[in-house]
Amino acid sequence: MELGTILATAGAAVAVLFAGFGSAIGVGMAGQAAAGVVSEDPDRFGNCLVMQLLPGTQGIYGLLIGIVIALRAGLMTAGADAITTELGVRYLIAGMPIAFGGLVSAIYQGKVACAGINMIAKRPTESGKGMVMAIMVETYAILALLISFLLVIGIG
């Protein structure tokens, strides 16, 4: 197999892998906090679930970039043309922003979501504010997604 194809595959894998790691950690943390609050007040389940979901988007962004790389580089069709090493490196690098932007932002968004869930426990009417605070962190995952996407599309 051509080195380029291997590198492009690595690019897709890295994007899904690390962004997924981040989301798994973030959603996991928020889930623990949510379970604590719901055990005290089951009516808060809806609000808490929304908060728990917020750090989950990074994983989806990673998946998105992974699939776009796979489609663009023809990894999903057997017997596609081999990719040159240079293009392979470019795919790999293009996957990096969402891989690491997603990883770190999801973990921190998870922490903010935890704090937000604690806020819901104390002041249920303020859940919107907690949501907005968590969303502030996600901004950087979105910027990473944007650049990853533009880079992949730019490879042509």
Added chain:
Amino acid sequence: MIVPMKRLSLIALKADEERLLEALQRIGTVEIIDISEDAGGARLEAAQNRMQRLSDSMEAIKPFAPKKSFFTPQKREVALSDIRADVDRAADVTDAVETLLHEKATLVAEREKKLQLRTDLLPWEPLNQPMSSIRNTKRVCYFIGFCAQKDRQKLAEQEFLETEFLEDSANSPAIVACSAADFRVAQNFIKSIEWTDYAFPKSDRTPSEEIRLLNKRVEEIDRAIEDIDKQIVSHGEQLELLENAADATAIEMDRSEATCGLKHTNSAFLLEGWVREDRVEVTEDTIKGVTDAYSFEVRDPNEDEIPPSVVRNNKVVAPFEEVQTLYSRPDPYGIDGTPYMTPFYILLFGLMLSDTGYGILLALGALAYIKIKKPTGMSGGISRVLAWGGLSTAIWGIFVGSFFGISRTPASGAIFDVISAFFDRLGIFPVWLDPMTDSMQMLALCMGLGILHMVSGYLINAIDCFRRGDWKTAIFDELSWVMIILGLVIGFLPTIAGMAGMEANLPETVTKPAVYVALFGVLLIVLFKGRNAPKFFGKITGGLGELYNITGVLSDVLSYARLFALGIATGVIGQVFNTLCGMLMQGKSLPMQILGGIVSIILLILLHTFNLAINTLGAFVHCARLQYVEFYGRFYQAGGRAFRPLAYNTKHIQVTK
């Protein structure tokens, strides 16, 4: 717009107090200010007490209430007189449920005790004589307890003691007998080894008999608890009754609390409160309907009195007040941002989802929810916001060419390519641009909308400043920024467009003056921003400091890139789901294709619902963020407090008029 509030003073006879408060509560227009010193009252306490008991009973029987079908509205509509009648009947139910709960608690405690006793007795089971027979007599003394393994031998070897070990374990149960004369010596010896005393329960039975009896009792208790549980379950269908009573009690509680806030003399009372300016007349008419012995005065609030913040908008805009409330209520003397935010919210929300299929689904879903569940308050507002958002999403979907992730370019195989081909034959789909191929243009569109959004924010504040006669702030702080932003954008449009791979030719007669306008804006800020600083040095640094905010403006513009990124996320993930199902449908043989088709249909429904749900959440919160930070940051004064009139604040029912 913000509704002005009036301060109300009402004096009337004590004899009419209850009827007046009832009437005011019915129309729900007056927020009562607590002006009395005495806290609480017997009636309030009684109501609170009843409320507590009702909620306890409700919690106990809630799991056993009949399941409500999906098609029942959130709150059922009931007349006030009906739920008042329910209060007495509910009292019987709470009494019954409370008795049951109490009995159950007693039984559970007894069960615990018996189980503990049994556990303690188990090691003594081999003892074959009544427990009461082992007690000190004139000649023999007994020690009953557990001996540690290591001291067992030592104990057995003592000749003046007669020891019987009932079991061989780490802590062996043992009965030690000695003659009364040796009691002291024996006691000292036992103290010297590892020994734990045990006392038999008072009983003439052997331990095994006693254990059998305990088991029987535990079984009885279990049966009794089961019986009680069945009775509690049978109360499940009375949940509705209790809910009615709870709401009736809540209404009464609010009124009692209002009474506590009034100032009383022997025969009259004084009520101080807030009333919306547009409801003053209704309020007075209502009072007139009850009595003609009253004094009703309204006046504008004094400077030291902070009125609650109330906004009033038309039917389209009103639901978006909930989005604003999520951030903060407006300052009562500030601007209500809702009418300005609404069109941008609808526009930007649609751009973030931008898929015709999802948009139609979302709009129909939200409308159905409103129709069936009749939600009020926050959920009512948000479902209407989503209905508008869905409509906008559907329209944007046509502009950017996406229908459940299917675009004009074939990408997913099978049936999806047939649909793509159909779109292609239509020739107009997308109407505008395809974000997958025209990424830069799409990005430019998003940031362009962002600039429009932000500039509107500056203008709203500028107009408000002019209205208040503060032309300095309007020109130097607000319009100067509009000049800079618009001047730079227009002045450098060809350059920016070139970077985005587009052509935008503006004649120099337009771009040159635009740059001068921007420079003029800069000049205004440098010269006048620090105008309130006391010293010359402060004046200059104030202006330069403000100019540094250009980085903030720039980052705000870039923040609108999320519109594009989230739009892509929805579309591409939808497309990926289609591709996966497309693969399933293209099986090698016909049976495989049929099977694949069936599985695909189920999968498609699930996957697209998931995609729609997660991206709707994303669009809702990110769109809200763009309003709060990038838009409201430019003009909105937050910090109003909610208006809480004396009204029917019910949880489970909607009082019919």
